[in-house]
Amino acid sequence: xxxxxxxxxxxxxxxxxxELAQANGNCNCNGDNEATGETTSESSDETPGDNTTPVKKxxxxxxxxxxxxNLRGSKKVLHSNDTAEALGVRKTMSLVTAEALLQAQxxxxxxxxxxxxxxxxxxxxxxxxxxxxxxxxxxxxxHCFERDLSREWVALQQLAAVCYDFxxxxxxxxxxxxxxxxxxxxxxxxxxxxxxxxxxxxxxxISGSLKLFKGLARxxxxxxxxxxxxxxxxxxxxxxxxxxxxxxxxxxxxxGDHYSEHDYLQHLGHIHLNKTDCFTEAFAQLSKxxxxxxxxxxxxxxxxxxxxxGEAFIxxxxxxxxxxxxxxxxxxxxxxxxxxxxxxxxVTNLAQLQPVVTSLLQQLIQFLRREQQQCExxxxxxxxxxxxxxxxPVVCQPVHSDWQLxxxxxxxxxxHLSINFEVDSVxxxxxxxxxxxQETGDLFAADPELALNQQEVLRRxxxxxxxxxxxxxxxxxxxLNPLPEHWPEQxxxxxxxxxxxxxxxxxxxxxxAQYQADDNPLAPRxxxxxxxxxxxxxxxxxxxxxxxxxxxxxxxxxxGQWWLPGDNQCRDYFIxxxxxxxxxxxxxxxxxxxxxLQGVFG
Amino acid sequence: xxxxxxxxxxxxxxAASNSALNPVLEQLLRRKDxxxxxxxxxxxxxDSGFQxxxxxxxxGGWPVGELIDVSQANNGHGEWQLFSPAIGxxxxxxxxxxxxxxPALPYGPGLAQLGINYRALRVVQSQERQAVLAALVDALNxxxxxxxxxxxxxxxxxYAELRKLQLAASNSHGLCLCLRKDRxxxxxxxxxxxxxxxxxxQGLQVQLLKQRGQYQPQVCTLPTPSLWAPNHKDxxxxxxxxxxxxxxxxxxxxxxxxxxxxxxxxxxxxxFGQARPxxxxxxxxxxxx
Numbered sequence: 001x002x003x004x005x006x007x008x009x010x011x012x013x014x015x016x017x018x019e020l021a022q023a024n025g026n027c028n029c030n031g032d033n034e035a036t037g038e039t040t041s042e043s044s045d046e047t048p049g050d051n052t053t054p055v056k057k058x059x060x061x062x063x064x065x066x067x068x069x070n071l072r073g074s075k076k077v078l079h080s081n082d083t084a085e086a087l088g089v090r091k092t093m094s095l096v097t098a099e100a101l102l103q104a105q106x107x108x109x110x111x112x113x114x115x116x117x118x119x120x121x122x123x124x125x126x127x128x129x130x131x132x133x134x135x136x137x138x139x140x141x142x143h144c145f146e147r148d149l150s151r152e153w154v155a156l157q158q159l160a161a162v163c164y165d166f167x168x169x170x171x172x173x174x175x176x177x178x179x180x181x182x183x184x185x186x187x188x189x190x191x192x193x194x195x196x197x198x199x200x201x202x203x204x205x206i207s208g209s210l211k212l213f214k215g216l217a218r219x220x221x222x223x224x225x226x227x228x229x230x231x232x233x234x235x236x237x238x239x240x241x242x243x244x245x246x247x248x249x250x251x252x253x254x255x256g257d258h259y260s261e262h263d264y265l266q267h268l269g270h271i272h273l274n275k276t277d278c279f280t281e282a283f284a285q286l287s288k289x290x291x292x293x294x295x296x297x298x299x300x301x302x303x304x305x306x307x308x309x310g311e312a313f314i315x316x317x318x319x320x321x322x323x324x325x326x327x328x329x330x331x332x333x334x335x336x337x338x339x340x341x342x343x344x345x346x347v348t349n350l351a352q353l354q355p356v357v358t359s360l361l362q363q364l365i366q367f368l369r370r371e372q373q374q375c376e377x378x379x380x381x382x383x384x385x386x387x388x389x390x391x392x393p394v395v396c397q398p399v400h401s402d403w404q405l406x407x408x409x410x411x412x413x414x415x416h417l418s419i420n421f422e423v424d425s426v427x428x429x430x431x432x433x434x435x436x437x438q439e440t441g442d443l444f445a446a447d448p449e450l451a452l453n454q455q456e457v458l459r460r461x462x463x464x465x466x467x468x469x470x471x472x473x474x475x476x477x478x479x480l481n482p483l484p485e486h487w488p489e490q491x492x493x494x495x496x497x498x499x500x501x502x503x504x505x506x507x508x509x510x511x512x513a514q515y516q517a518d519d520n521p522l523a524p525r526x527x528x529x530x531x532x533x534x535x536x537x538x539x540x541x542x543x544x545x546x547x548x549x550x551x552x553x554x555x556x557x558x559x560g561q562w563w564l565p566g567d568n569q570c571r572d573y574f575i576x577x578x579x580x581x582x583x584x585x586x587x588x589x590x591x592x593x594x595x596x597l598q599g600v601f602g
Numbered sequence: 603x604x605x606x607x608x609x610x611x612x613x614x615x616x617a618a619s620n621s622a623l624n625p626v627l628e629q630l631l632r633r634k635d636x637x638x639x640x641x642x643x644x645x646x647x648x649d650s651g652f653q654x655x656x657x658x659x660x661x662g663g664w665p666v667g668e669l670i671d672v673s674q675a676n677n678g679h680g681e682w683q684l685f686s687p688a689i690g691x692x693x694x695x696x697x698x699x700x701x702x703x704x705p706a707l708p709y710g711p712g713l714a715q716l717g718i719n720y721r722a723l724r725v726v727q728s729q730e731r732q733a734v735l736a737a738l739v740d741a742l743n744x745x746x747x748x749x750x751x752x753x754x755x756x757x758x759x760x761y762a763e764l765r766k767l768q769l770a771a772s773n774s775h776g777l778c779l780c781l782r783k784d785r786x787x788x789x790x791x792x793x794x795x796x797x798x799x800x801x802x803x804q805g806l807q808v809q810l811l812k813q814r815g816q817y818q819p820q821v822c823t824l825p826t827p828s829l830w831a832p833n834h835k836d837x838x839x840x841x842x843x844x845x846x847x848x849x850x851x852x853x854x855x856x857x858x859x860x861x862x863x864x865x866x867x868x869x870x871x872x873x874f875g876q877a878r879p880x881x882x883x884x885x886x887x888x889x890x891x
Contacts, residue, residue, distance in 0.1 A: 453696050477727075
């Protein structure tokens with residue numbers, strides 16, 4: 001296995017940096033270089049148009065930005081951008097101090113700037129200083145935000161989604177300690193913001209992707225390009241284990257296409273002990289003993305280390321060196337799809353929602369492909385600005401990539417939907433989804449357009465059934481499943497057809513596994529069954545049902561279920577004929593002493 | 603489809619001369635829904651299972667991909683009897699037979715006796731007019747249905763709706779049957795083939811009211827399935843052995859039915875021809891006539 005770690009040490013700051021850049025429309029190359037930080041600078045000679053400039057030089061023109069957190073009741077600076085650091089702001093500095101410092105420094109800079117303009121301005125009429133006052137008026141001189149764990153979680157999810165393009169094995173390392181797995185408007189996680197200072201990041205198992213992406217170097221380059229729009233400061237590490245890759249991301253070890261275990265161990269050994277974020281107490285004790293780098297720890301006898309710090313510590317060291325590797329298990333992450341689009345103007349004609357529907361369904365398909373899921377039911381929610389809501393559930397056969405089918409099924413509902421409010425926003429929720437179950441096709445199957453086979457019929461029937469369920473309801477379609485019963489009304493069991501997912505899909509008919517209803521081929525049976533049976537009128541030794549009936553043939557006695565209390569029935573069946581020569585199936589119930597009509601020979 | 607029961611109708615005699623026609627006209631004449639006088643259609647047909655009927659049907663069978671309008675005096679007047687040979691053969695293939703709003707639920711053993719694989723049947727029920735039409739069009743376009751039988755019920759479909767069904771049927775590759783009751787004010791049908799079924803004393807009388815290339819209605823009578831009740835009332839063989847009570851009704855049953863001690867079906871019909879000397883059939887008159 002080969003692991004790639006994406007460490008995001010400035011994620012609390014980056015989530016605000018990207019947001020401010022979007023708000024200001026600041027998409028220049030300098031900003032991109034700063035965002036990708038050290039990893040971008042390493043690959044800058046391969047990326048066209050990427051200026052190789054030091055990070056600190058690229059911060060010109062950007063307002064100072066700092067993120068603070070509540071640490072035991074006092075507000076401390078957690079992260080600050082380079083502009084703020086250039087002005088003297090440091091981590092763990094008190095927020096009050098940092099703000100005062102920034103204010104003073106910025107005022108001083110402004111005064112210097114104005115003096116400079118007055119001194120060198122040869123054309124007094126030119127408004128050379130307009131830019132700076134305008135900037136200070138429209139934009140604050142510096143930005144100061146409290147850490148937002150919810151935004152960090154969302155950003156991590158988005159970055160993980162990007163990484164799914166490279167490998168299916170993506171996991172979030174050191175996620176922000178939110179109260180729930182899904183991000184929401186609740187800010188409950190912020191109460192823990194002060195205690196969580198570990199770097200968040202992503203871990204990718206990429207051994208199976210190297211051939212597809214033509215080598216490790218190209219994969220890393222593509223990954224960095226994909227991450228560029230997020231403007232995150234990323235440190236990449238490559239290692240044989242997840243633990244090793246995560247730790248070596250401190251050392252900026254990018255081996256290119258020639259990865260060797262020797263180089264890896266050499267770089268790993270030079271990592272300082274205070275860089276570790278696992279077993280911090282153990283490493284702190286080792287530091288007190290005079291050890292500084294990891295190679296010194298690895299050189300010590302493992303037995304002795306185990307006695308002092310426990311087996312888990314030894315296990316961790318073995319994982320770092322690649323001697324122990326955990327099984328690759330894709331974690332079952334809680335993945336839900338819920339996306340909402342706010343309309344530019346209220347809509348009453350649902351046909352105008354078509355572009356929005358298409359867009360949301362394509363988002364859903366992207367989610368399903370990324371998470372390797374299939375969707376069996378979705379739900380549309382049409383919301384008004386005043387809080388009115390209309391929910392439209394749509395059932396479907398398992399869908400993995402066919403958004404056109406979902407669009408057609410949605411149209412079935414929307415075409416006949418009447419709403420009495422103006423739709424302000426549209427929300428799509430995947431209410432039912434499961435792991436994608438890929439079907440095995442027949443390599444030498446005949447062309448389905450030329451000859452129908454059972455699998456093709458089943459597939460098309462499922463498509464038709466999906467449409468019927470959406471048009472007519474889930475109980476509108478029936479199929480016959482005869483039961484081994486004596487009484488015709490019990491034998492003739494019609495059950496509701498269900499949309500089958502890929503797991504319990506069976507052939508249309510399995511005669512050997514089902515009850516054969518035609519067990520008495522000599523006795524005539526009607527083609528229609530009347531259930532419940534219709535009581536016949538008797539008048540003067542004559543039976544009547546829509547006219548007089550004439551018994552033609554019979555009887556055939558059905559008697560059974562004597563083991564059931566009160567159900568010892570005895571029926572004598574006859575074939576009778578009506579005035580219009582239509583033949584019916586009647587019986588005389590000996591227990592009730594009553595004649596009934598139960599079938600029609602069509 | 604590779605189906606030995608399906609045949610292609612012979613090409614019209616004027617086909618050879620089409621090469622000299624205008625290309626637009628030639629393209630127009632390729633359409634199945636262009637009436638060409640006595641010339642038969644070019645579409646596929648399915649053997650109806652009845653020789654007299656095949657001789658009267660254009661192409662020698664039920665047309666495939668066309669709406670067949672079947673009118674009946676009432677439900678039960680021979681719809682299964684008329685179409686069971688064709689549907690029975692179709693149901694043995696890979697495909698489904700969809701019944702839309704049937705008057706009752708079909709009885710599996712009864713259909714099995716007619717040769718229909720009831721496991722291929724699907725019943726669709728709905729009381730919403732537009733939804734039913736849309737579902738019917740969906741079924742015809744699904745290309746998994748070998749036959750679609752739709753009962754009009756109380757909908758009284760309009761001409762435009764029937765025309766819509768005809769267009770949908772022309773895209774399908776199976777039988778498309780529209781079963782309607784004879785009633786006053788019944789609208790004309792755009793179906794290329796209109797059939798009327800009526801049970802008579804001699805059997806099922808089938809009238810071909812309309813089909814392409816036909817000027818006068820044609821009539822033929824089909825025999826009742828042999829397994830169904832024969833046209834006699836002498837059940838002495840059956841009653842002499844088993845019956846233990848006198849029904850006393852207007853029938854030929856005069857014996858007594860002995861109560862059986864069996865668990866389930868204890869008496870079955872003793873039919874003629876089962877190692878038994880033939881019995882002279884009784885006259886076909888009924889008690890009411």
